[in-house]
Amino acid sequence: MFDLTGKSALVTGASGGIGGAIARALHGAGATVALSGTRLEPLEALAGELGGRAHVLPCNLSDAAAVEALPKQAVEAMGAVDILVNNAGITRDNLFMRMSDDEWRDVIEVNLTSTFRLCRGVLRGMMKSRWGRIVNISSVVGATGNPGQGNYAAAKAGMVGMSKSLAYEVASRGITVNCVAPGFITTAMTGKLNDDQKARILTQVPAGRMGEAEEIGAAVLYLASPEAGYVTGTTLHVNGGMAMI
Amino acid sequence: MSDIADRVKKIVVEHLGVDEDKVTENASFIDDLGADSLDTVELVMAFEEEFGIEIPDDAAETIQTFGDAVKFITEAA
Numbered sequence: 001m002f003d004l005t006g007k008s009a010l011v012t013g014a015s016g017g018i019g020g021a022i023a024r025a026l027h028g029a030g031a032t033v034a035l036s037g038t039r040l041e042p043l044e045a046l047a048g049e050l051g052g053r054a055h056v057l058p059c060n061l062s063d064a065a066a067v068e069a070l071p072k073q074a075v076e077a078m079g080a081v082d083i084l085v086n087n088a089g090i091t092r093d094n095l096f097m098r099m100s101d102d103e104w105r106d107v108i109e110v111n112l113t114s115t116f117r118l119c120r121g122v123l124r125g126m127m128k129s130r131w132g133r134i135v136n137i138s139s140v141v142g143a144t145g146n147p148g149q150g151n152y153a154a155a156k157a158g159m160v161g162m163s164k165s166l167a168y169e170v171a172s173r174g175i176t177v178n179c180v181a182p183g184f185i186t187t188a189m190t191g192k193l194n195d196d197q198k199a200r201i202l203t204q205v206p207a208g209r210m211g212e213a214e215e216i217g218a219a220v221l222y223l224a225s226p227e228a229g230y231v232t233g234t235t236l237h238v239n240g241g242m243a244m245i
Numbered sequence: 246m247s248d249i250a251d252r253v254k255k256i257v258v259e260h261l262g263v264d265e266d267k268v269t270e271n272a273s274f275i276d277d278l279g280a281d282s283l284d285t286v287e288l289v290m291a292f293e294e295e296f297g298i299e300i301p302d303d304a305a306e307t308i309q310t311f312g313d314a315v316k317f318i319t320e321a322a
Contacts (some may be wrong), residue, residue: 127287169283 002225007032008078008226010071012061012118013088015042016186017213022085025055025217026224031083034074061088061114062106069119078128081122082226086115087137089155091189098158104151111155111161113203119166123175132175133224137216138164140183140239156181160235167233176232178223183239185211207240249296250315250320256291257311260284270312278311288314296322 009026013019015037023046027033032053035043040058047054055077059070074081089111092103115136126132141149142156160179167177184190186199190210193201202208219238222228237245254268261278274280274288289305292298292314298321299309308314 070257124290127283172281172283 001227002029004083004221007082007224008034008074008080009083010030010036010057010074010078010081010118010122011085012033012036012059012070012114013137014046015039016087017189018182018185019085019087020046021213021217022087022137022220023049023054023217025214025221026083026085029221029225029243031224034077034081036070036074036184037088041157044156053164062108064117067114067117068121068227071118071125072123073232077126080125082126082129082131083133083135084118085123085135085137085220085224086118086159088114088139089152091138091149091152093152095148096150097152107151108155108158112158115159116162118163119177123170126175127170127173130174131151131226132170132173134163134166134175134177135220135223136160136179136221138179138181138235139235140181140243142181143235143237143245144243163235164233171232174229176223176229177244178228178232180216180219180223181235181239182216183211183238183242184236185213185216187213205240205242207242209240211238211240247315247319249319251293251317252295253311255317256295257288257314260288260291268311270310273309274311274313275309291319298322 011019011023014023014035023035025035027050034055034057036057037057038060039045043056047056057073059066068204092107094103136159138159139156141153145153163177163179219236257268258265261280263278272278274285289300293300296318308317
């Protein structure tokens with residue numbers, strides 16, 4: 001099950017904890033992976049760890065021209081993009097009343113608009129080959145909201161509506177478009193929380209623990225697999241029961 | 246029939262799975278040949294590839310019939 005031999009995957013945000021785990025999961029199932037991100041060093045370290053079938057494609061997702069070029073670079077490196085995982089994301093948290101236009105714009109641009117552009121950029125090849133998997137990494141807060149994250153929650157909820165619309169359009173071409181919505185996962189982002197904050201969060205998580213990046217990687221692997229061909233337009237929540245939706 | 250028209254017709258027949266004699270000058274891809282909107286996008290992609298041309302989105306919207314396609318490609322190629 002879940003054999004991706006011969007498939008090529010582009011993963012954004014692969015320099016981060018979740019993105020790295022996603023890339024490892026896809027690579028472990030036999031896929032060739034293109035690792036994208038802003039920080040070259042962790043990308044190269046990951047590529048080195050994976051050995052073969054790994055390409056490093058640095059990209060600044062707030063640069064529209066660079067985003068447009070990324071799918072083409074991925075095709076040049078791998079021959080195709082069969083699987084696209086939009087995982088990259090940034091936060092610029094602030095109370096709503098204090099949130100600046102720049103904080104709003106940056107988060108929408110990187111988290112939502114770049115996802116739109118990358119989806120658009122890979123569609124032609126997927127349409128032609130009558131096979132494609134797009135997995136957009138949303139967030140539990142896109143469904144529940146979160147104080148201080150009006151911009152981030154808007155971008156992550158926007159991803160869900162965008163993915164469903166695209167899923168309608170391309171379903172007849174063998175292309176599926178889904179979201180994975182992580183809850184609290186052990187990463188650098190949540191590593192900044194102190195013990196008190198973590199304890200408070202965990203009271204809301206029936207599973208009683210934070211999730212691991214590998215558990216997001218496994219969810220993405222499933223949605224990217226041939227076996228998930230009948231699953232489209234859905235959001236797979238991986239949150240330890242924190243929000244049962 | 247011109248070489249271009251023959252090649253266009255071949256693409257249309259293959260892509261939409263219709264009989265060759267249905268693909269007439271005024272045959273509309275959507276109304277007469279059963280294409281959906283995504284098919285028309287794919288046809289334009291196939292034309293671009295076959296003839297090595299670029300068909301901008303606003304021009305693509307004007308290509309509604311087989312005749313439109315042949316005319317546009319003849320002028321562009």
